[in-house]
Amino acid sequence: MIANPETVPTVRTMLDKYAEALEPWARATVTRMLAEVNQRDARQWAEQAQAMGLALRKELHQAPTGLAMRRLMEEQVTLITSLPREAGERVHDLVIKGLEDSVRADEIAREIKRSGQVTESRANLIARTEVARSASTLTQARAEHIGSEGYIWRTSGDSDVRHSHKQMEGKFVRWDSPPTLSDGTTTHAGQIYNCRCYPEPVIPDL
Numbered sequence: 001m002i003a004n005p006e007t008v009p010t011v012r013t014m015l016d017k018y019a020e021a022l023e024p025w026a027r028a029t030v031t032r033m034l035a036e037v038n039q040r041d042a043r044q045w046a047e048q049a050q051a052m053g054l055a056l057r058k059e060l061h062q063a064p065t066g067l068a069m070r071r072l073m074e075e076q077v078t079l080i081t082s083l084p085r086e087a088g089e090r091v092h093d094l095v096i097k098g099l100e101d102s103v104r105a106d107e108i109a110r111e112i113k114r115s116g117q118v119t120e121s122r123a124n125l126i127a128r129t130e131v132a133r134s135a136s137t138l139t140q141a142r143a144e145h146i147g148s149e150g151y152i153w154r155t156s157g158d159s160d161v162r163h164s165h166k167q168m169e170g171k172f173v174r175w176d177s178p179p180t181l182s183d184g185t186t187t188h189a190g191q192i193y194n195c196r197c198y199p200e201p202v203i204p205d206l
Contacts, residue, residue, distance in 0.1 A: 015088035019081045026080040030073055037134045038065065045142060063145040068137050072130075079126050087119050129193045136190030136199055140175055143201035150174040151199035153189045165189075165197050172202065 143151065153168040155161045164181040173179055173188065180186045189197040 015084040015091075019084045022081050022084065023077060026077045027073070030076045030080070033076075033131065034069055034072060034134055037131060038069065038138055041135055041138045041142070063142040065138055065141045068141040072134050072137060076126075076130050076134075079130070080123075083119050083123060083126075086122075125193060129195070132190045132195055132198075133192075136188060139199055139201060140188070143199075143203070144175055147204040148175065148201045149204075151189070151201045154198050154200050156196040161196070165195065168197070173199070 140151075150173050153165075153171050153173055155165055155169045157169075162183070164183040164185070167182055168179065168189070171179075175188075178186050178188045178191075185192055187195070189195070189199045
């Protein structure tokens with residue numbers, strides 16, 4: 001028996017409503033994650049503060065991280081709530097394709113079930129990427145506030161580092177000019193999917 005296309009809008013509507021219902025949870029979850037990343041970044045700066053002048057340490061406490069936090073919040077909530085909507089679009093496409101190709105309903109059902117695995121995989125990708133991106137973005141906000149013009153690109157130093165990122169190890173990068181890597185991507189360290197690199201700020205002498 002072929003799936004009834006009239007059921008597809010219902011599935012998509014339900015998933016759209018689920019995405020809307022997810023927003024408060026997504027916002028609370030992202031808030032906690034950003035707070036943890038912000039505290040970790042602040043601690044790392046504090047550990048280096050002993051080597052800094054008193055004026056510079058005071059400036060670090062006044063860094064305008066709030067704007068960066070709010071921007072990250074909205075971007076990450078949008079990413080999380082997009083997952084069920086994307087699943088709904090995939091279900092719709094699978095059913096329509098099944099009708100066009102006369103695919104049996106049980107085969108369509110198997111593909112739909114596999115959609116959950118695709119969504120889970122993307123959810124994990126978002127989580128890994130956004131934690132690293134948040135850390136890099138907050139480091140940039142604090143560094144620029146105290147006059148840093150750029151950073152040294154650092155990788156995690158293991159065999160999983162992408163070739164294009166390995167080529168960036170030890171290079172100076174300006175905050176206002178993210179580099180275009182050899183694979184064609186333009187990004188700062190730690191600010192692209194699955195990137196475990198990080199920026200080592202170059203602090204001006206005061």
